[in-house]
Amino acid sequence: MCELNFNPEACKKCNGLCCNGESGYIWVSKSDIKLISRFLKLSSEKFIKKYLYKKSYNYSIKEVKNDKNFACIFYDDKNNNCSIYSVRPTQCKTYPYWDEIIKNPLLEASFCPGIIIK
Ligand code: SF4
Structure with missing residues (x-):
């Protein structure tokens, strides 16, 4: 079995490949909601209404459609980074x-330059 390692330095050059692309769920927990809404200086209710949608019993971050892809609404394509990086959801913090x-890991490593397989 291969061992997965990750080099976060690669994120500086990849233009947010894990925040853009095919549409997908970006799950947020209750504690994520508290942290991000505080960071954005919004009440949890306003944050949920503006940035999230409900799927079954969970919340996911909205996406925006651009020319070819879907991007997380918090992806800043001018600066190529996450605009809520310090409080990004646990799902994003724990990637990959x-x-x-x-x-x-081989499949994910085929598009994420930060994944190192040993
Ligand atoms: S919250 Fe940030 S790290 Fe997570 S998908 Fe959106 S832009 Fe990427």
Whole structure:
């Protein structure tokens, strides 16, 4: 089995490949909602209404459609970074150490330059 390692320095040059691309869910927990809404100086209710949508019992961050892709609404394409980086959701903080990627890191490594397989 391959071992997955990650070099966060690669994020500076990849133009947010994990924040753009195919549409997907960017799950936020209750504690993520508290942190991000405080960071944005919004009440949790206003933050949810403006930036999230409900899928079943969970919330996901809205996406915006550009020419070819979908991008997380918090992705800043002028500066190529996450505009809420210090309080980004746990899902984003823990990338790429997700169970499904750990099981099959080669596929993810084919597009994420930060993933190093040993
Ligand atoms: S919250 Fe930030 S790190 Fe997470 S997908 Fe959106 S732009 Fe990327």
